[in-house]
Amino acid sequence: MKQNYINGAWVDGVSASANINPSDTSDIIGYYAQADAQQAGLAIAAAAAAAPAWALSNIQLRADALDKIGSEILARKEELGTLLSREEGKTRPEGIGEAARAGAIFKFFAQECLRLRGDKLASVRPNLDVEISREPVGVVGIIAPWNFPIAIPAWKIAPALAYGNCVLFKPAELVPGSAWALADIISRAGLPPGVFNLVMGRGSVVGQAFLGDRRVNAISFTGSAATGAKVAQAAIARMAKVQIEMGGKNPLVVLNDADLAGAVNCAVQGSFYSTGQRCTASSRLIVETGIYPAFVAAVREKLAALNIGDALAAGTDIGPVVDASQLEQDLGYIQIGRDEGATLAFGGERLQRATDGYYLRPALFTDCSNDMRISREEIFGPVACVIPADNYEHALALANDSEFGLSSGICTSSLKHATHFKRAAQAGMVMVNVPTAGVDYHVPFGGSKGSSYGAREQGSYAAEFFTTVKTAYCGV
Numbered sequence: 001m002k003q004n005y006i007n008g009a010w011v012d013g014v015s016a017s018a019n020i021n022p023s024d025t026s027d028i029i030g031y032y033a034q035a036d037a038q039q040a041g042l043a044i045a046a047a048a049a050a051a052p053a054w055a056l057s058n059i060q061l062r063a064d065a066l067d068k069i070g071s072e073i074l075a076r077k078e079e080l081g082t083l084l085s086r087e088e089g090k091t092r093p094e095g096i097g098e099a100a101r102a103g104a105i106f107k108f109f110a111q112e113c114l115r116l117r118g119d120k121l122a123s124v125r126p127n128l129d130v131e132i133s134r135e136p137v138g139v140v141g142i143i144a145p146w147n148f149p150i151a152i153p154a155w156k157i158a159p160a161l162a163y164g165n166c167v168l169f170k171p172a173e174l175v176p177g178s179a180w181a182l183a184d185i186i187s188r189a190g191l192p193p194g195v196f197n198l199v200m201g202r203g204s205v206v207g208q209a210f211l212g213d214r215r216v217n218a219i220s221f222t223g224s225a226a227t228g229a230k231v232a233q234a235a236i237a238r239m240a241k242v243q244i245e246m247g248g249k250n251p252l253v254v255l256n257d258a259d260l261a262g263a264v265n266c267a268v269q270g271s272f273y274s275t276g277q278r279c280t281a282s283s284r285l286i287v288e289t290g291i292y293p294a295f296v297a298a299v300r301e302k303l304a305a306l307n308i309g310d311a312l313a314a315g316t317d318i319g320p321v322v323d324a325s326q327l328e329q330d331l332g333y334i335q336i337g338r339d340e341g342a343t344l345a346f347g348g349e350r351l352q353r354a355t356d357g358y359y360l361r362p363a364l365f366t367d368c369s370n371d372m373r374i375s376r377e378e379i380f381g382p383v384a385c386v387i388p389a390d391n392y393e394h395a396l397a398l399a400n401d402s403e404f405g406l407s408s409g410i411c412t413s414s415l416k417h418a419t420h421f422k423r424a425a426q427a428g429m430v431m432v433n434v435p436t437a438g439v440d441y442h443v444p445f446g447g448s449k450g451s452s453y454g455a456r457e458q459g460s461y462a463a464e465f466f467t468t469v470k471t472a473y474c475g476v
């Protein structure tokens with residue numbers, strides 16, 4: 001059994017959970033420790049005890065540790081990416097790409113340790129200077145989702161450590177393998193005991209333990225909107241700092257003047273790759289009527305050529321859905337779409353392959369309205385709705401008519417519309433002539449409206465969440 005890592009030691013949990021390959025449910029990847037609330041409490045105590053010294057630790061020591069972690073991840077990206085794709089179901093090239101991204105993130109934050117700046121201002125009062133500096137928040141509870149099993153933990157853990165915080169990391173139940181492998185690498189980076197802790201277990205147990213304990217100064221959460229709302233409320237109830245990244249219903253607008261092949265690539269890549277299980281997936285394709293028939297025909301043609309199969313097999317374009325309950329949710333929404341009167345123009349059926357896995361042919365609904373449930377609710381699978389639009393203004397209004405605001409895209413050759421869209425799209429991230437999914441590792445990541453709450457993740461903007469500001473006066 002793979003153990004939890006608490007206070008610098010590997011420890012058994014109170015039970016163990018099987019990690020199952022969604023491409024082949026007879027393949028058990030391993031058994032992973034599950035903590036109870038008491039064990040989570042031990043990790044919290046260890047992190048709280050380590051926090052004062054770690055907050056004052058030398059930045060070169062932090063930079064070296066993060067750099068070492070990043071180097072090992074990059075050196076082992078094929079092995080880590082293979083494990084990731086085996087437990088989560090994205091294809092092996094996607095898994096390797098995600099592992100490489102995690103390595104790059106640690107390398108980036110190794111350098112950020114050296115770049116944390118303050119300010120010095122003159123006071124309006126005589127003989128005074130004012131100094132503004134950034135300090136660690138303290139102990140940070142990190143609660144991660146299953147769909148990016150190594151990149152999301154990396155983009156939370158790396159800045160937390162870089163800026164001098166102690167970490168409690170709770171991965172999603174479905175993907176303990178990548179989390180454990182990452183913790184194993186971190187455990188050999190020379191951090192003092194208690195600075196980094198891996199606490200695998202249920203959200204309702206371990207996550208709740210973090211939320212309920214005043215020694216946890218901040219919570220960084222990524223997951224569904226429903227859980228995010230609960231996490232935010234619990235954190236705010238005790239005035240903990242909180243950062244919440246949630247779902248999306250991301251639009252990709254395709255105007256009549258778009259390059260057709262480029263728009264089709266953006267749509268197929270953004271909607272269906274990684275099995276559509278990305279918070280930034282383009283689940284609404286808002287298409288101007290002039291290009292609508294050609295666009296739908298070309299997307300269908302491209303979908304028909306995709307290879308849906310075992311995530312680890314060479315030549316697979318789209319792997320399985322992550323588990324039985326997500327597959328049930330996807331199939332449930334496909335039925336809802338039919339019942340709502342949308343046309344299922346392609347796919348949507350469960351597929352049998354050589355091994356028993358959760359295979360689903362990507363589903364394309366046409367003739368959708370933006371009011372349908374399939375156009376409003378996050379499905380989180382390979383399902384996209386095509387919604388007709390009369391013109392640019394209509395398309396923009398439809399794109400913005402959503403509770404969510406994570407990523408918003410447009411395909412057009414009009415500089416005027418592209419420029420206007422960048423300004424008017426209600427989203428944290430805007431993409432012109434590129435898929436809605438896919439953000440570099442050194443720039444801010446996050447949304448507006450119901451997609452995000454709190455400070456941005458990634459890049460130097462991460463300092464906003466993982467530090468707190470101190471204003472200091474000194475009379476001269």
Ligand code: NAD
Nearest residue numbers: 144145146171172203204207208223224227245246247279
């Ligand atoms: P989820 O909300 O089910 O779980 C997320 C995490 O919260 C897991 O670790 C889970 O164990 C934990 N959790 C569950 N209940 C909890 C509770 N009561 N208290 C504390 N923690 C609890 O989400 P998921 O299914 O793992 O991930 C998919 C969701 O994540 C999608 O909605 C997707 O859009 C979103 N997501 C958002 C982003 C982003 O950056 N905006 C990125 C990736 C995924």
